[in-house]
Amino acid sequence: MDPSRYFDLPLWLRLCLQSGAVIAVLFPMAAACSMAERKISAWIQGRPGPNRTMPPFLAWIPIFAPIMQKLGLFQLAADGGKFVFKEDPIPGHVNKLYFVLAPILSMIPALTTIAVVPFGAYFNQAGELVPVILANVDVGLLAVFAVSSLGVYSIILAGWASNSKYPFLGGVRASAQLISYELSMTLSVLPVFLWVNAPGGNGTLSLFDVVQSQSQPGLWGGMWFVFLMPLSAFVFLVALFAETNRQPFDMPESESDLVGGFHTEYGAFKWSLFFVAEYCHMIVGSAVFVLLFLGGWNPLPWMPLSSVANWLGWVDHPALLGALAIVLFMGKVVFFIFFFMWVRWTLPRFRYDQVMKIGWQKLLPLSIGNLVFYAIAIAVLERR
């Protein structure tokens, strides 16, 4: 069957299929991240990591089964099964409604933000590059920021509903940290959009248009924004670590001083939902970073996807080109997830006062200065 026949399906069916596919990829990917985390921590510490679990009824398969076993993927399935089937304790002293609500709320923003993130692009019949995206809206990045910040409410809710000291402290820290780093994060991406939105054109915050402006011909056009605005990229990355509550900024959890932080009272499936949500945030955060600063699905700087499509002659094969773009994009995202883990097992956690100091006294002035510099520089360049 010709894969291009897919586009003959009605739009609503395609959107349903696509949403299903996105969730079917994102959710297991977030779960697989937990195994990746264990494996990477093990390799960094000179251990093999989980490599034993093997369901007996699959052991006869020659090459596939041993590889899955070595990668610990059966362990992942076993852990997931355990989370579903083990007893789900609700302590007596909690506020039951909010206690149950918190992990559910944590999943909603985590899975919602993915809707405005493009994963790839292909040429349609009219020869225009169109994104592979669930909702191609102009508010793109704003929607990501607005919805992903809601994720912290689940942590605050969990901390408050747990009705005990450590989760409460974790929730308070989470909110303080979010406010501190949201500012620098938003300010750090403004120069990108100052550059993308040329005067006279239609203003946009769409992530697809950001990638498009990194795919133009010429020295400036093909340059990824990480080269053009390294400081923005740096501030965004640091703020991203803080926003996703990853080491060295995992203040809300910080198991060495807060027992388990916001999830101290949680167990079983509810606990695992928090972590799936955290990994979803990581995936979406990495995706946004790749789109903003690393040229999205363009394989190399100054080598956009469209020229690759021309070389391969895949301009008329939207399904093939879309798949290639998704693979390129996901490759970068996976690298960033690896980077998150790599940093986690390298750096010690910051103290809480250090986190606040870095956020307010270092990153915020830095991002404001960065914004002013690029505003002036872009104004000068545009006038010329």
Added chain:
Amino acid sequence: MSVIQVERKPLSFLERTYLPQIVSGLTTTLKHMLAPNVTLEYPEQRPEISKDYRGVPTLVKDPNGREKCVSCQLCEFVCPPKAIRITPCEIPEDSPDAHVERAPKTFDIDMLRCIYCGLCQEVCPEEAIWLQKQYSMVGFTRAEMVNDKERLYELGGTLPDDHFKWDKKKAAEEAAAHGGLH
């Protein structure tokens, strides 16, 4: 003055940004990640045991296949946690080992009590009990954790003997009886 005040160097700008340190840290962890694992995957790979290892106490036979233990019960008396139980018995007259003093009828070491101190080996006048390389003692019941005489000889095997004490004694007695002074 025993205290030397050292002038602390002010941090350079780069050091204060903390970034070179992060990069060097990342390089270190990456190197460790690419380096081979140090884990010994236990049931398949076994650790190399030194010859002086003090593992599970075992009973040994001499190169002629004779059990060396003469059931003197010194180990039973010296054993701090009282893990050893011996029932001595006489050796029958028609046995080829009749010249040996005695033999154990039963010899049990309760490995749930044993503390691997090695005093039994140290006290044994016959060099019959040895703590050897066996390091893993497992069982599903308490009874399984008690090593009986058969199991102790199975674990112990045969060790070289420098003395052949009882054979020498027998030879000396025979020589005395033949060309003796009487």
